[in-house]
Amino acid sequence: MPTGVALRDAREQLFEAAERVLLRAGPSGLTSRAVTTEAGCAKGVLHRHFSDFDAFLAELVRDRIARLDARSAALRESAGTGAVADHLADALTDLFGSVAVAIVGLVTSRDELRARLRRTTPTGVPLLTEATAVIASYLTAERALGRLAADADVDALAPLLIGAGHMLFADRTGPPPEREAVRKVVAATLAGAA
Missing domain, CATH: 1.10.357 (Tetracycline Repressor; domain 2)
Known part of the structure; x- marks a missing residue:
């Protein structure tokens, strides 16, 4: 049984979901579960693209710097x-x-x-x-x-x-x-x- 929706650009969709969570709940509300729930995907999707949650967050910040x-x-x-x-x-x-x-x-x-x-x-x-x-x-x-x-x-x-x-x-x-x-x-x- 599928646990989420297919993501075309998983990385960007996860970043956008993280931003929405961050704006709504602040840094303390930003968890991998909150991000994947917001993105409508399984938690494993984040870990398939990033080694851990801090690696994901570092790439999010670097992307926004770019x-x-x-x-x-x-x-x-x-x-x-x-x-x-x-x-x-x-x-x-x-x-x-x-x-x-x-x-x-x-x-x-x-x-x-x-x-x-x-x-x-x-x-x-x-x-x-x-x-x-x-x-x-x-x-x-x-x-x-x-x-x-x-x-x-x-x-x-x-x-x-x-x-x-x-x-x-x-x-x-x-x-x-x-x-x-x-x-x-x-x-x-x-x-x-x-």
């Missing part, structure tokens, strides 16, 4: 157009309006997951470290175009923006901040660099 590349390219291409604060507010909202806050909670709550991710992200918090690099790259492009002061310290501004964005979106159970609140924080952070 998705930053497309966002990074789009943000860099926007350099020289529109308002810098608008682009950054949109980028922070896009990043933290997704599952990123929940993933940060997951990474900080699981020692084995953090240890596995240290192989590819040796410092900082995985996902936030890579997002900081995306913001720094954009700020560098804007500085080169003269839209930020020549002495603007992008290596200090980028983590400030990521930290402030994370704080604005940290309450995953409440409503997200209004766009104008995000823009106001971005503008205040950039005030000395504009």
